[in-house]
Amino acid sequence: MTTYMCDFKQFPETYKGFELISINTIPDCASTGIYLRHKKTGLEVFHLLNDDEENLFAFAFRTPAKNSTGAAHILEHSVFCGSQKFPLKEPFTNMMNQSVNTFLNALTYSDKTVYPSASMIKSDYYNLMDVYADAVFFPLLKKEAFMQEAHRLELNENGNFEIQGVVYNEMKGNYSSFESVASDAQIRSVYPDTNYAFDSGGDPEHIPSFSYEDFRNFHKKYYRPDNCLLFLYGNIRTEEQLDFLQEHLLDRLEKTVPMAEEHHSYPFVSPEFIEMETQKPFENPVTVRAEAPDAGATGATVTVNWLCGQTADLQSYMECAFLSEVLSGHDGSPLTKALIDSDLGDDIAPVSGCINEARQFFFALGLHGVKTRNEKKVYALIFKELERLCTKGIDQNDIDSAIMTAEFSNREAVRSGGPYSLVLLERALNSWNYGGAPADGLFYRSTFDIIRKNCEAEPKYVENLIKKYLLDNKNCSFVMVKPSKKYLSARNKAEKKLIASLSKTADRNIIQKELDELHSYQNHRETEEEVACIPRLNISDLNTNVEKIHTEINVVDANGASVPLFTNTENTNGIAYLELWIPADVLSPEEYKYLPLYAYCAPNTGWNGKDWAECAQETAVHTGGITCRLFTNTSPNTEKSAALRKSLSKYNCTDRDWLIFSVRMTGEKTDDALKVFAECFSTYNFSDTKRLATLTAEAYGTIKSAVIPRGNKLAGTRAQAVKTHTNTVDEIWKGITQLFAIKAISEENPKNLSEHFSALTEKLRSAGALIHITADSETMQNLLPKMNDFASGLRLVPPAEKTVADEAAFLRQIVLPGEKEPCRNETFVISSQVGYAAAAINSSYFGTAENPSELVLSHYLSGTSLWERIRTTGGAYGAYAGCANLSGLFVLTTYRDPAPQKSLKTFGECLKDAAENPIGQDELLRMITGTYGDEVQPRSPYGRGNIGLIRTLYCISDEERQQKLTGLLNVTAEQIQQTAMHIHSHFDTCRTAVLCNKSEKITGVIIDLPL
Structure with a gap:
């Protein structure tokens, strides 16, 4: 048997049905990359093995959009609504409630859907992997889940039809943002003849045409093991993880899924799954003019966008990324300065630089807040400046500053919404998703060293990059997106027209029957026996000592x-x-x-x-x-x-x-x-x-x-x-x-x-x-x-x-126009198809005996009644509870909410239910575990230093933090109920704030936001 040496270990040529494709030492991320393929099912696995205790896995599927119905996005939401081994309403929410994960999410991209999760505790990591694997490969895909997450005709309180659905409302929020709509237009302009011209998230005008049959067929086509790329990261041995996969997943896949073809050459991916189309060359640059909501916009967004190369070609991408830093990396960079000094707009366009989230990457430059009739001046200025730079040359300081930026990018491990391994996951997929080797996307430092040497060896290296990727590149789009007061009103009219069309062919009796079944499904509260199928940690598995940072x-x-x-x-x-x-x-x-x-x-x-x-x-x-x-x-x-x-x-x-x-x-x-x-x-x-x-x-x-x-x-x-x-x-x-x-x-x-x-x-x-x-x-x-x-x-x-x-003087600073003092209930009018609600209720403080039970209560509400009533039933994208314990406040909020005023009432109902219905012992233990996970999230090196200083300056002792953690691990069901009673007793005096449009039934002091 052949073995391959690496920094950490040896690995056999074959292992339990997996064949070793390659093994690489990857110094750029201090790891060894072990790339394998399961011969029977075609599942590919890439493990970045290193000494990091924060292990991460991600199931990724190629899911190119064929239209703007949001198929991939809806499936991303729905696979977690029950699976064969875990036939609950939402196993994902159960894991969110009780895991000590450091990351738990699912992400829809333009051509792939990725399911990542991470944990510092091995048993928790495997629990998460078990739930995720069953969800993506063996989901139940019930009609009720489809109606809940995608779209449905709902009868409102007046007996009129309306369209509801979590993804539907989420995307209504996306299409209410000028920046989101403008960015989408900009991105699609460079891929007009490909699947990237569609919205993989879903356009609310098209989502209702996505049928339940389409839904099930999409999963059948794309969620196959030979279309799955399983990324692993961390210090758990590769063989151990493959053993787990074989026992919990692969044995079942071999029995139920048609086997992949035997492949004897590389790459192994089936051609049917490389459907992410390549944009054919433009004969001439294209011009795109579009409109977007006017809320928050000070003028048009005007950009020039060049399609530059294949994302899997790391050398080309890194050249373009380096060029982006030279030209526009900071306000003093030559192109950025020229644009800012021009007074043609307010700021650099949000989507600028080198963008690599599709099969081909593109380069973008432009301005935001451009006044009418100035767009052509922006285009002319960009090309004039590029020509000037090519003629007169690039200042060495601009090159040195780009090199310094790359130095920091390669050294610094930043946690931005999750572990740094997420960055490495995306880099690997930038090659792997398009049929390349995952390791090929990870050699950022090595590739940049080549670029650095080229800068030193070739006097006109950067100028030649400008010519190659920009000036001599006809694959270019000129995009102008202007704010329009009519944009949302037009979408509202289109929605009403769509509802009218759907209601004409709708049978009220059938719809009511389906809604009754949906509501019964949503209102079902799972028993302890049902929930017991979800694996969980014991309290005894948790580290009971707080992390200490020495300042x-x-x-x-x-x-x-x-x-x-x-x-x-x-x-x-x-x-x-x-x-x-x-x-x-x-x-x-x-x-x-x-x-x-x-x-x-x-x-x-x-x-x-x-x-x-x-x-x-x-x-x-x-x-x-x-x-x-x-x-x-x-x-x-x-x-x-x-x-x-x-x-x-x-x-x-x-x-x-x-x-x-x-x-x-x-x-x-x-x-x-x-x-x-x-x-x-x-x-x-x-x-x-x-x-x-x-x-x-x-x-x-x-x-x-x-x-x-x-x-x-x-x-x-x-x-x-x-x-x-x-x-x-x-x-x-x-x-x-x-x-x-x-x-x-x-x-x-x-x-x-x-x-x-x-x-x-x-x-x-x-x-x-x-x-x-x-x-x-x-x-x-x-x-x-x-x-x-x-x-x-x-x-x-x-x-x-x-x-x-x-x-009193500070409080006077927050009095807004139309107020004499900060009012207790305020509604802020915005132009948006969805809204946001918040309530702040007096509660206990850090250091008190009551505080740990409030933490558990907030975690409990976020994952149960708020989630069920406001998200799954109400259609909002999110609903959350949290403790601002240094301020003595219990805070409830919603996100992209179709009925934020109604949610304020729901907040009180959820608290009342928690006060009247004691939590079961098993559920309590799960919630304690989940709350513990919220409290012990890892930090980056800088983040540790920063929090260490804050604890010092604000006199937050390790002893009281330890008391809080100890109290948290020992919270009782009676304490939770008493806490809910106490907070609910203050609900009538809470402060509320709502952001919504004028069509809502508005209460409280009404203030128009200056947008």
Whole structure:
């Protein structure tokens, strides 16, 4: 038997029906790639074996769209609505309720559907894999699940027909966002003759034409093992995982699924599954003009888009990605600067750069917020600048800054909504999904080294890339999407017409019978005997000790001043994160509303007399970026917290509101990075009023465009706004208050704004600061000796005393037009086909005996009654409960909700049910396990350093965190019921906020949002 050597182990040529295709050492991700194929079923497996304890699996299927009915998206939702081994309504929700997963989701792409999950605990990982495997290969696909998730005719309270369905309403939310519609038009423009021209998520105007028969046939065609790519990642041995698959999945597949053909050459994929079409070359560039909802838009989005190459060709993709960084990686990059300086639009288009989510990747450049009749000027400017760059050459600093960006991208392990292994999964699929080897998509560092050497060896290398991919490329589209007030009204009319058409042929008796069956299905509460089929952990399997993060406290000598220095030593792979935390609470409450824009502008307006673009270029060449942000939090009101506060009193740094300047730097370039950061921090100014006006327009546009997709966050922040100082400040900085504030600020004369910001700068520069560093041991030891000189050069002093807070003055800042005070029930009118609801109810605080039971209750409600009543029955995309325990609030929210006003009433009903119906012991244990999983999510190295500092500054002790975890693991059913009773008793006095359109039955104070 042949064996293959790798860094970690040996692997046989064949193993239990699997044949080894290849084995690769992949230094780019410190792993060994083991690629196998199951000979009988055709299932392909790729394992990135390494020493990471956070193991991840993902079942991926090629699912090219044939129309815009959302077939792939609907199947993604529906396979989790019961399977052969787990014949429950939603095994996915059961696992969500009781697993300690670090990631649990399913994702629909334009040409594939991916089912990933991850866990730090091996037994939990296998439990998840068992449920996922059965769901994707052996789903029940009941008619009721189809009606619930896809679409159905529903009789409303007035006896009239309406269309409901989770995916249907989710996509109504997507088509209510200008940015989403504009981005879709842009992407489809480069693939007009392929399946990518369709919406794999589903267009609500087409979703109702997708039949139940289509639904079942789609699964039969695409959810086959020989169309499945199973990605594995982590430290569990490959053989052990194959053993599990053979026992729990493959034996069954061999008996029930037609066998794959024997393949004796590579690639093994059946041609019928490589249906992702390649766009034929354009004879000439194409022009696309479209409309989108006007909500949040300040003008049209105008882009030029080039189809550049095959996504599986990593060399070509990386060349294009590098070119994107050179041309438009930061505000000072040549093409970005030309577009911003043109005053033709407000900001760079959201979909810009190199996009690789289809069989072919494309390159996009353009502007957002373009006024009428300026679109052709945008196109002309882009080509004029590209021609100029090819003629006059690329500045070496622009090349160096792109190289620095790549250096950070290759070193930094970032958790963005899940483990870093998700990034590696997508990279592997970029080759694997199109018939290539999965490992071929992972050699990012190696491929970039080739590009770096080409830059050094070929004087016109980048200029030649511009010609190859852009100037000489006729596969190009010119896209202009303008906001229209008629867009949503036209879709509303189309929906009414569709309902009328469907109702003409509908038999009310049949529909009512099907609805009765659906509601019976939805209302069925599974018994403990039924739920027992779902595998779960025991409480005894859980680590009962909280994770501790050590934050060391010292001082830096800055010309005799002792400036606090907080450090966290973490495995950052040679990257250092240095931050200066400046107390913002030296300012008046009236000045707080300016701080979000101030923070956005400060590192982006130029310093030390230099142009902002020159400063942006210096920053990009020597650092991983300089940013500025705001932060506030609340300390627990406990004895231990008070003791910690007393021990830190000499640093004057607890319970503060902060403005934070940050820089990322590699260990090798700390001297250069510190020099640039110090110059920025000590001399940034707002004298360039044109730049200030540009940044203000960008910030206003960003906030406006985020209202529709982030409506649940805005509603939740608003509902919590008055409880504590932190809640009020969050509303001023991040909430609806900031939308009104920045609208008013954008109307100010830039010269007046410059003067106002300069006055704020004087106050903030005299407010003192603390220093925080997160780095690995070697980088930390290199950096610490430099801190005295760094702090002295900046003339830092310790944090000053904060201004005595006038909380009434802070509350006045969140009073909106039409109000005399912040009202308890507010409705904000938006132009959208779906809405968002939130309620904030008084509850207990961190450190109290009641808090653990509230955590379990919130997890319980999110996965049971809220999910069942608002999502599955009501058709909303999401409904959630959570504890803001430092503020003493229990918060309920909905997302993309067809009836948000109705959901407010449902919130109370769900709490009442929990108060009246005690939870069973087995269900309680499952909920405790799931809640535990919510509390112990892993963090990136920087994230660990950041949370370590926050716990220190806000006096959150490890002892009280341990008490909370211990209390959580010992919560009783009686405590849950008492907690529900207590919170429900406060429901009538809760604060609510709703974002919805005018057709809703609106209650409370009504406020039109300035969109």
